[in-house]
Amino acid sequence: MTEVSNAFHPHARSVHDLLFAPGSRGVLIATSRDPDAKRTFIMTPPAGTYVDGPAGPVAIKIPVTAAAATAISRETRMLIALGEADLGGLGLTIPRYLETLDSDGLPAVVTTVVRGAPMSVGYHRWLHTSRRRPVAEDFALAGGWLRQFQAATAGDRARITWASEVADQLRARWPGHPRLEAAYLRLTAADRQLKRHRVAKTIVHGDYWFGNLLVNDGRITGVVDWESGVRAGWPLRDLVRFALSYCLYLDRHTRPGQQVRGHNGLRREGFGAGIKYGLLEAGWLPDLVRLYLRTGIDAVGLPSGLWYGAALIGLGEIAATANDDGFAANHLELLAALPHWPMAEDLSGADAR
Incomplete structure (x- = not known):
């Protein structure tokens, strides 16, 4: 998968399916009122949600505006490209793309969590x-x-x-x-x-x-x-x-x-x-x-x-x-x-x- 257009489509599962899945836990860590305002959650999804992903928490970035959705799409493309680059140990310092979800018709991105x-x-x-x-x-x-x-x-x-x-x-x-x-x-x-x-x-x-x-x-x-x-x-x-x-x-x-x-x-x-x-x-x-x-x-x-x-x-x-x-x-x-x-x-x- 190398393009966001392949990752996000009208039938992508909803952000609500992840946030409100039985057994999931999370917290809102950031929000803003900028023209490209986004809300960022850190949450622990149910076990087995991501077979190739982390067993612990993930980050979900949800757009508030259309401008924010455009920014999230740009970031998703960058994270996919970074995941394909040969970064060695530096790759562990960059969030890894996991999934794009539907947020009322706009793309929300799910990534691994980098700690610090x-x-x-x-x-x-x-x-x-x-x-x-x-x-x-x-x-x-x-x-x-x-x-x-x-x-x-x-x-x-x-x-x-x-x-x-x-x-x-x-x-x-x-x-x-x-x-x-x-x-x-x-x-x-x-x-x-x-x-x-x-x-x-x-x-x-x-x-x-x-x-x-x-x-x-x-x-x-x-x-x-x-x-x-x-x-x-x-x-x-x-x-x-x-x-x-x-x-x-x-x-x-x-x-x-x-x-x-x-x-x-x-x-x-x-x-x-x-x-x-x-x-x-x-x-x-x-x-x-x-x-x-x-x-x-x-x-x-x-x-x-x-x-x-x-x-x-x-x-x-x-x-x-x-x-x-x-x-x-x-x-x-x-x-x-x-x-x-x-x-x-x-x-x-x-x-x-």
């Missing part, structure tokens, strides 16, 4: 992001898993057109926005740096942020929510997304106008102060951000000096694709306000590869 607590739990714990050691551990975990995954899924090499692709998406979404041209100029500058180079395309998660990484006993035990994934994409996308999201919420628990504990020079002032701090300022956290980006870029065979241009493109991608208009617009304006390159930084990109 979201990295976001530790991130929001008191003083976690104020201390170098736990932050360094988070970056090391995220970067280490990603490097292994990219090495396992590397395919054909291609000249990097990521910046121009994002620029086209940005123009299509934000025609007439007063900050569009300024943002476009930053993407053009990044494109000049990256398009000289070639890189192996990999499977891309597409939303590789700390809320989608599960951690247990000092290691990544799960990577979930693959609905934004692609089978052959630019590996820099996931690398950059983690760094940007990690920086974005540094001031979440700080009052407006106040300095963020543990980070000299960072105050909660407007949107994206943590991102500007992580990319442009001095301090132990900006040092970790740049080390993480440089290490990841070097690992895919590119000059590490491309880190800043990649970060600009990552901001543009969020502005172009985020499902919340306000969140996307804030990233567009943040991109437009950043310098084309950081001061006193060599972004020549070394020799083209």
